[in-house]
Amino acid sequence: MTSRSSRSRASLCAATAITLLALITAPEAGAAPASGAAQSTPSVPDRSGKDVDVRDTARTSPRVLGARSRLAASRANSVAKARAELGNQALLDFDELTGTPRVLARTDGFLTGPSGKPPRDIVLDYLREREGLVGLSADDTAKLNLRKDYVDVEGTHHLSFTQDVGGIPVFGNGLKAHVTKDGRLIQLDGSPVRGLPASLGAATLAAPGPDAKQVGFLTADGIRPAWYTLAKPSVGKMFQEVTDAATGALLYRKNLVNHANDADGAKGLAWEASPGPQKQVNLTQRGWLPADAKTLDGNVAHVAADVNGDLQFQPQEEVGPNTDGTFRYRFTDFNAVVGPPCSVSRPCSWDPKTPGSWAKNREQNAVQALAYVGSFHDHLASFPIGFTRAAGNFEKVDGDAVQVHTLLGAQEPGYYDNAFMGTPPDGQAPTMGMFLFHDPRDPGDPFLAANSADDATIIHHEYTHGLSNRLVVDAQGNSTLNTLQSGAMGEAWSDWYAFDYLAGRNAVKDTPAPGELLGGDYVSNGKPLARTQPLDCPVGAGAPQCPGTPGAGPGGYTYGDLGRIIGAPEVHADGEIWASTLWDVRSALGVQLTRALVTRAMELSPASPSFLDMRNAILQADTVINGGRAHAKLWKAFAARGMGYFAASITGADTAPAEDFSTPPPAGTPTGTVTGKVTNRDDGTPIAGVAIRFGGHDSGFGGSLSAVTDATGAYTIPSVLPGTYPKVYASGGAADPEIRAVSVRSGTTKVDWALRLNWASSGAGAGVTAFNGEDFTQYGCGPGDLTKSSVLGGGGWSTDKTVRPDGTIETRFVTIKLGKAVNVSAIEIDPSNTCGDDPPAAAKDVTVETSVDGTNWVKAGSGDFKPADLNKLTALQLAPGSATGVLFVRLTVSSNQLAFYPDKACSPQPTTAGCLYLDVRNLAVRGAPA
Ligand SMILES: [Ca+2]
Ligand SMILES: [Ca+2]
Ligand SMILES: [Ca+2]
Known part of the structure; x- marks a missing residue:
């Protein structure tokens, strides 16, 4: 989901200049105009790089929702007790898939008092004493493996426990725990798996490569045998992938690349931050290079000018010492040759009109990059940041010095105006790619003819991606910056x-x-x-x-x-x-x-954090290392930027969070209770198994401000501080999700919900029985995704648009078997674009047929959608005789909205997803069981 949104946005050229070249495309309709397009080759989003994590969709499966509801009921007493004990700033956020803590902590205190015991024992004791709250059985706890006890520069222990099944590691889930230097438990997180089986199913498929490792991966159907691979980097791509070892299905994929956008020793010349007089720097004194260095290959980095852009360092690409044995290379400016806008304060380092002129500053630029990277490495490692070897930093002694590719692809066409950093887990070397700026083929390119590795703000920016991806991690050390x-x-x-x-x-x-x-x-x-x-x-x-x-x-x-x-x-x-x-x-x-x-x-961050999760983590860090003394100032600063107490975000994937400028209500403010009923809007009957949650305050599990409706459709959420909560939402089962603002008083506030049921949703038991066209399930927009809807508006089906030589479009269909036979009252369609596509990919002409047996079909209705019909459900006019006892629905798409965008061209190159794809975001079937 993240990558879908980020992919479509990667298209805003100059605004995302520090990003990967290959992803930069033409501005989309509705986007702010770029102040000068740096790239001249528009294209449609590349789907091959989309991040995938099937755990995200598993969280809304009926099986998981059912288990969650049962577990929430069994845990209610423990949770109520914990809330009373931990107070209003408790974070009781249980992962919906595992039922274990995504975060269990309080921002204004600790889970336990001081202790002289070893940190590991403090954690294990807590798990045993609070089995009912945490959700791990004694057996689960006994099987945890302590992978790492990292002690940060303040003395706080960060423990990572991995899990395994018969010696095969579980990927992605595990227990993380944090303990102060005086032995107080700060937090549990990591979503460990409960009740692991004794053995995994057999891996029936061969390993996908020689470096593949066997792992277990949690899905809605439990732990699956799987293969893990880390691909070798290519420009802008470095994939971690997990595939099902029995079915071959892709379970997880993450692209580890963030785009951008005087003593003895080797001496070099460098700027401190920006162009000016070059100063002498010592490249060996602080351990950046060995004393007798013949190349720029040292403990903090290996820098070479990768001018052929193959992400390898050939011998001729290395940068060696000068004739005098030092690395003193003077910068040569091209200001006189190029003219304005080159200037003394921002000099040009090459002449785009003279191929190969960048070679003049090849050595200077590489030495400059090493000086920037070395000084920043030392800064981050020192107190109080403490990005040390123990924290997972980048050093050759640990096998992971940064590989800095300066002048990346300079002798090839197409490598301009970019920078990136690819960061694999600790112990494996990251790749930094630094490009030349100013594309000679594009007269409108607004960037200066300069080297990105000479710009300190860019090189430090890229390096920090390494820091954040090494610190916000799961129990195995994989980055979770995924939304x-x-x-x-x-x-x-x-x-x-x-x-x-x-x-x-x-x-x-x-x-x-x-x-x-x-x-x-x-x-x-x-x-x-x-x-x-x-x-x-x-x-x-x-x-x-x-x-x-x-x-x-x-x-x-x-x-x-x-x-x-x-x-x-x-x-x-x-x-x-x-x-x-x-x-x-x-x-x-x-x-x-x-x-x-x-x-x-x-x-201290939970996985895939929202801004509000990270606000909470900063408050908590203040409690841990500063006695909470900065809380008032922190709340004031966050509230002023709209991240106040009542601010709401559904998850870190929410693209439209609600801002709020309040600081927390004072301690002792009386709380209220929110209670109500969820019913079917069409017939008034109660709906069980719907989750009601307070965005930004919900645990997602029944621990904090959330509840799941019982058989009578009723729910109750106690201990709610009075105020207006902008994003309270109902979701789950067969009901369309709904979000609304709720004002809570002290006493009891009644909030009822009338939701619409969709019999063509996976929550109602519907599934795809047949389809044609290309299957984009791997990208979260396959035919099955037409049956899935999320409170964040995800879901939807996208397939290929194939045009025959005579100009007609091949039709594409999906057949859905409903959860049960239904007397249909309405069939509604939202024809919108999905899968990161732009509006021209949205469906135009569609037909819907119904069937009682999957063999005999009746045409039920058709739609001819205009741009004004996007982003909403529209009911089709139903034909007589098509609505009784319906068990199957077939949706056929025969055109998209491209016709409404005459400025978009499909040749010589496609400039919109509408050239390539047909999309439908939602199909809803209303009615009552037959
Ligand atoms: Ca090379
Ligand atoms: Ca390291
Ligand atoms: Ca200022």
């Missing part, structure tokens, strides 16, 4: 740590004035190309340097701007909200404490 909001924070941390470092040593200028810190300033020639505005833009600023965007309005951004800054959700733009918030925190708390809290919070 839109997690990805946006990934970009934000990268900008924040870069500017925190550079401003902290006065290498860039930051005064109390707004609008001074702009990412990619050098290569962007001081213009907002890589970012929409500087990160030190306060909320409501009227400064001309802080213009905001048409989507978000002027001044600094707030949480409610997420998804709107460039007109659509996109990690770099939406990350500007989080980066600015952390900059405010830095101003309010001071540099050292903020560095500590921001870093320690990553170590």
Whole structure:
């Protein structure tokens, strides 16, 4: 889901300049116009790289919802007791799939008191004493394997316990636990699996490669035997994949690449942060290079000019010492040759009109990159950040020095205006790719003719992706920055740590004035190309340097701007909200404490965090290392950016969270109870098994502000602080999900829900029995996804659009068997685009047939949808005789909305997904069981 949204957004050229070249496409309709397109070759989104995790969809399967409801009931007493004990700032967030803690903690205290016992014993004792709350049996606890006890620079222990089945490791799930230096349990997380079987099913398929490892993977049907592979990197792609070892189905895929966008020893020349006089730096004194280095291959990095772009270092691409034995290479500017806009303060490093002219600064640029990477490595490793070897940093002694590819692909066409970092788990070397800027084929390219590895803000940004992907991890050490909001924070941390470092040593200028810190300033020639505005833009600023965007309005951004800054959700733009918030925190708390809290919070983060999860983790980090003394200032800073107490986000994948500017209600505020009934809007009958949750305050399991309806459709949520909660939602089973704002008083607030049932949904037991066309199940938009809907609006079917030589389009169909035979009252269709496609891919002409037996079909209705019909359900006119005792429905699509977009071309290259795909987002069948 994340990647679907990020993929479609990767298309906003200049706004996402620090991203991967191959993903940059033409701006979409409705997106903010780029201030100068850096790429001239529009194309449609590439589906091959989509991230996949079947655990996300498993969470809404009826089997899992049923198990959740039973477990929530059995756990109710333990949870009520824990809530009473832990208070209103308790985080009781149970993973819906495992029933175990995604996060169990409190932001204003600890789970246990001080203890002199070893941290491992403190954790295991708690698990045994709180079996009813945590959900792991004594047997489950006995089988946990302590993989790592990492002690951070503040003395806090971070323990990771993995799980296995008969010696085969479980992928992705496990227990993480955090213990203070005086032996207080801070938090449990990681979603460990309950009740593991004694053995896995047989792996009937051969390993997909020589390096494949056998793992177990949790699905809605329990733990499956699976194969894990980590692919070798290619430009912008480094896949971790898990496939089912019995069926071959893809269970998990993550692209580990983040795009961008005087003593003895080897001496080099480098700038401190931005062009100016080059200073002598010692490349060996702090261990970056060995004393007798003949190449730039040392403990912190291996830098070479990968000019052929193959992501390998050939001998001729290495950079060796000068004739005098040092690495002192002077920078040669091309200002006179190129002319404006090259300048003394932002000099050009090559002439785009002279092929190969970049070679003049080949050595200087590589030495510069090593100096930036080495000094940043040392900064991050030192107190209070403490990104050390134990924390999982990048060093050759541990087999994972950063492989820095400068001038990536400079002698090949097409490698311009980009930078990226691919970060595999600890112990495996990350790949940093640094491109030349300014594409000579594109006269409108607004970027300066410069090297990205000469721009400190870019190289530190890319390096920080390594930090965040190594600290926000599951129990096995795999990064969990998997959703839109997690990805946006990934970009934000990268900008924040870069500017925190550079401003902290006065290498860039930051005064109390707004609008001074702009990412990619050098290569962007001081213009907002890589970012929409500087990160030190306060909320409501009227400064001309802080213009905001048409989507978000002027001044600094707030949480409610997420998804709107460039007109659509996109990690770099939406990350500007989080980066600015952390900059405010830095101003309010001071540099050292903020560095500590921001870093320690990553170590305490639950998987796939939302901004609100990370706000909570920062508050908690303050409790752990600072006695909670900064809570009031932190709440003030977050509330000012719209992340106040009543702010709401459904998950980290929510592209439209609700902002709120309140600090928490005072301690002792009387709470209320929310109670009500969920009924079928069509006939008034109760609906059981529907989850009611308070977005931003829900556990998703029955622990915090959430409940599941009983057989009478009733639910009750106690202990709710009065106030208006903007995103309370009902979802589950066969009902269409619904979100609404709820105002809670002290006493009892009654909230009833009348939901519509959809008999063509997987929650009602419906499934696909036949289809034609290309199957995009791997990308979350196969025929089966037509039966799935999510409260976040996911789901939908996309397939190939194939045009015959005579210009007609081959029809595509899906046949769905309903959960039971139904007397149909309405058939509704939302023809919208899905799967990251743009609106021209949405369906236009469709027909629907019904059948009582799957053999004999009757035409029930047809639709001819216009652009105004997108993003909503429209009922078809039903033909007589088509609606009684229906058990099968067949949807056929014969055209898409491309006809309404005359400016979109399909040749010589497709400029829209409408050239390639036919999409339908939702099909609903209403009525009563026959
Ligand atoms: Ca090479
Ligand atoms: Ca390491
Ligand atoms: Ca400033």
